[in-house]
Amino acid sequence: MPAPETPTEDPTAARRHQMEEEAMAFAAGYVASKCRHIDSSLGWPTCDVQPSDLAAVPSGWIETISRGQLFVPSAWWMAAVRHFNAIFSDVMGPIADQNAGILRRLIGKFQQEVPRVDQRVARKLATTRLHMRLRQLNAERNEARSAKRALSKNRQHSMSTK
Known part of the structure; x- marks a missing residue:
C-alpha cells in the first residue's frame, strides 16, 4: 500500500x-x-540500537513490546x-499462487533484484512471509465459515418457529 499522499486521505487508511x-x-x-549469524548488518537488539537507527525504520511497536532483545531492522534491510x-504481492496476488515452486521463484526473483x-536469509524471509499469508487466509476462511454457520443456524431457527 503506498504512503498517504494528501492530508485529506482517510485517516483509517493512513493508520492501517x-x-x-x-x-x-x-x-x-x-x-x-x-539470521544474525549469517549477516549481522540486518539489524540489532533494541538494547544495543542507536536512536538514529530507531528513527530510520518504523519501530514504535518494537520499542513498545521489547524488553531489550527484539531486533530492530537496519534501514537497508527494511x-x-x-x-x-x-515482489511477494506481485507473485502471490491477492490470495495464493497455486503453482509449484513458489519459494524458489520468490527467492530467485528477490536475489536477482537484491543480490x-x-x-x-532470503529463504527465511520468504518462508516467514508465506506463513503470514497462509495464516491470514486461514483466518479469513474460518471467519467466513463461522458467518455461514451462524446464518444457517438463524435460518433453521426461523423455520422451526413458523
Missing part, C-alpha cells in the same frame, strides 16, 4: 498503512534475529523487506 509498516518492521527484525513484499542478500 502505519500498522502494516510496523508489522513489516517486526517481521524484518524477526528474520534479522534468526528497504529490502519492503521490496520483497512488493546483497544471502540465499539463506
